[in-house]
Structures are given as C-alpha cells and as structure tokens.
Amino acid sequence: xxNKISPPASIxxxxxxxxxxxxxxxxxxxxxxxxxxxxxxxxxxKFCEESGSTAAKSLxxxxxxxxxxxTMLPEGKVVRKVLMDESGVASGLKPGTILIDxxxxxxxxxxxxxDELSKAGFHLIDAPVxxxxxxxxxxxxxxxxxxxxxxxERCIPLLENMGKxxxxxxxxxxxxxxxxxNFLSAGSLAIASEAxxxxxxFGLDPKTxxxxxxxxxxxxxxxxxxxxxxxxxxxxxxxxxxxLMAKDLRLAVDLAESEDASAELLHxxxxxxxxxxxxxxxxxxxxxxxxxLENHATKTE
Ligand code: NAD
Numbered sequence: 001x002x003n004k005i006s007p008p009a010s011i012x013x014x015x016x017x018x019x020x021x022x023x024x025x026x027x028x029x030x031x032x033x034x035x036x037x038x039x040x041x042x043x044x045x046k047f048c049e050e051s052g053s054t055a056a057k058s059l060x061x062x063x064x065x066x067x068x069x070x071t072m073l074p075e076g077k078v079v080r081k082v083l084m085d086e087s088g089v090a091s092g093l094k095p096g097t098i099l100i101d102x103x104x105x106x107x108x109x110x111x112x113x114x115d116e117l118s119k120a121g122f123h124l125i126d127a128p129v130x131x132x133x134x135x136x137x138x139x140x141x142x143x144x145x146x147x148x149x150x151x152x153e154r155c156i157p158l159l160e161n162m163g164k165x166x167x168x169x170x171x172x173x174x175x176x177x178x179x180x181x182n183f184l185s186a187g188s189l190a191i192a193s194e195a196x197x198x199x200x201x202f203g204l205d206p207k208t209x210x211x212x213x214x215x216x217x218x219x220x221x222x223x224x225x226x227x228x229x230x231x232x233x234x235x236x237x238x239x240x241x242x243x244l245m246a247k248d249l250r251l252a253v254d255l256a257e258s259e260d261a262s263a264e265l266l267h268x269x270x271x272x273x274x275x276x277x278x279x280x281x282x283x284x285x286x287x288x289x290x291x292x293l294e295n296h297a298t299k300t301e
Contacts (some may be wrong), residue, residue: 006032063092076105243282
C-alpha cells in the first residue's frame with residue numbers, strides 16, 4: 001500500500017469543537033479539501049466561511065466524497081453512532097477508505113469497531129491526541145496512532161499537520177496509550193492541587209510553592225503549565241471540560257477491568273473526578289478540580 005494522503009485529498013472532518021476546529025483549520029490551510037459536519041450548525045457555518053470548506057448535507061454524503069474521514073467527537077458512543085448508524089458515514093464510503101478516530105475513546109470499544117469496519121472493507125486508525133487547545137492551534141499535538149502500520153504510514157503527511165505522530169502498535173493501542181496518559185495527567189493535577197491547597201493552609205504562598213515545585217522533584221505538566229496559566233490566575237480556561245477528563249478516567253477503569261487489574265489508585269482518582277463533574281457540571285474546566293478540592297479541603301463528619 002503506497003499512495004500517501006497528501007493535498008488536495010478530500011477529508012471528511014466530523015466534530016468542530018474546542019480541538020476539532022483548530023485541527024481542521026490546519027488541514028484546510030495545508031491545502032486539503034474539507035467537508036465537515038457538527039451538530040452545532042453555527043460552528044459549521046463559521047468554519048466553512050473562514051476556511052472555504054464545504055458543509056456536509058448528510059453523513060452519508062460526507063462518506064461518499066471523502067478519501068479519509070476524521071472524527072474528533074466527545075466519546076466512543078458518538079463515534080459509533082456517526083459512523084455506523086443506518087445512514088451514517090459508513091453507508092456512503094468507498095471500499096478501502098481510511099477512518100481516523102482522533103477522539104479519546106475506550107480501547108475495548110475501538111477494537112470491536114475496528115473489526116466491524118475491517119469486515120466491511122474499511123480501515124480504522126485510532127489516533128487520539130494530547131496537548132490541548134494551544135497545541136491544536138500550533139500543530140504540535142502528540143498523536144498516538146494505533147492500527148495497521150502501512151495505513152498509518154499513508155496518513156502521516158496528513159497527521160503531521162496537526163502534530164508529531166507516535167506509532168503505538170496494533171488496533172486500539174493509541175486509545176489505550178491515551179487513557180494511560182490521562183490517568184497520569186488527571187492524577188498529577190489532583191495531587192498537585194491538594195499539595196498546594198495544604199501548603200497554602202499552613203501559610204505557604206501558592207505561587208512560591210509552584211515555582212519551587214518546578215525546580216524540584218514534584219514537578220509535572222500540571223505545575224509547569226496548568227498552574228501558571230489557568231489555576232494561579234484563577235481563569236480556569238484551559239479549554240478541556242472536566243466531564244471529558246472524568247470520561248477518560250472511566251475509560252482507563254474499563255481498560256483495567258478488561259485486564260482484570262485492581263488499579264486502586266485509578267479507581268480512587270476516577271471517583272474523585274466523577275464527583276467533581278457531578279458537582280461542577282460537565283462543561284466546567286478540568287483545572288477547576290483545584291477549586292473543587294479547595295471546597296472539600298475541610299474534614300466533615
Ligand atoms: P468539544 O465538546 O469541544 O467538541 C466536540 C464537538 O463534537 C462539538 O462541537 C459537538 O457539537 C460535536 N458533536 C457532538 N456530537 C456530535 C454528533 N453526533 N455529530 C456531529 N458532531 C457532534 O470537545 P473537545 O474538547 O474538542 O474534545 C474532542 C475529543 O478530544 C474528546 O474525545 C476529548 O476527550 C479529546 N481531547 C480533548 C482535549 C482538550 O484539551 N479539549 C485534548 C485532548 C483530547
């Protein structure tokens with residue numbers, strides 16, 4: 001399998017949210033021909049006007065005209081629905097078309113979806129991303145690509161417009177890697193938050209604490225980036241919903257269960273984020289885990 005996916009190939013792009021919008025913009029700017037879809041029609045209209053792209057009249061039509069279809073949707077159930085519903089994307093695809101799911105989804109579900117698509121004559125790559133909105137805008141995401149190696153190779157010119165591609169192995173390995181990354185990311189953000197809250201209670205200055213952590217062994221992506229940019233100034237506007245982080249942790253729990261692993265820390269952290277989501281709502285920013293922990297920092301009966 002040779003022919004690389006290069007401009008002006010037709011790319012169907014579904015999901016123009018916080019991440020999908022800037023990612024799709026980079027593809028349009030690189031010369032790909034985009035046909036897009038999102039439940040939010042005003043965001044579709046804005047995207048098409050800004051980039052000169054086409055709004056899909058239906059998912060089936062999007063499938064018919066695309067060489068590659070990218071999904072950047074909230075979760076796996078939505079991805080399955082968009083692709084596999086009776087008049088979904090798959091109903092219009094040409095044989096051999098490549099589907100790239102860049103959303104964060106359950107590796108277990110992705111394996112099943114990949115098998116079904118493969119039996120129908122299509123290729124699924126799971127290629128979730130890390131780096132947030134800032135890196136989506138500047139095209140420096142980490143892209144964790146799982147699936148058939150030759151199919152990923154064909155897509156590298158396309159994916160490299162959005163970030164650096166890491167091949168993670170066979171089908172669903174990208175989603176497995178992403179879940180483990182977000183387990184660490186959510187865990188370290190929660191632990192750093194609790195440490196700063198406790199130190200502050202004792203009288204330490206939070207900014208001084210973060211400066212010291214960043215020169216010490218307690219340093220993490222959270223202390224280096226999320227604290228200075230979104231938590232210390234209390235803007236809480238990283239562009240990643242708390243509900244999505246809680247979902248990613250539930251996916252990591254599913255993975256642990258599928259491997260019959262007890263994963264005590266993961267269960268504890270997942271419960272914490274579920275509780276924070278219930279209290280603050282799905283669309284609170286993930287960095288608001290800090291204010292959630294502040295509000296729950298006092299012992300109660
Ligand atoms: P978002 O909620 O901002 O965007 C999702 C988009 O999908 C929305 O525009 C919504 O209207 C659209 N949508 C939902 N259901 C649809 C359907 N049935 N048909 C068409 N469109 C539909 O989410 P996001 O922050 O862009 O995240 C997308 C994915 O990327 C999620 O899986 C998330 O976990 C992952 N992710 C997010 C970040 C981040 O920093 N925001 C970072 C890495 C990975």
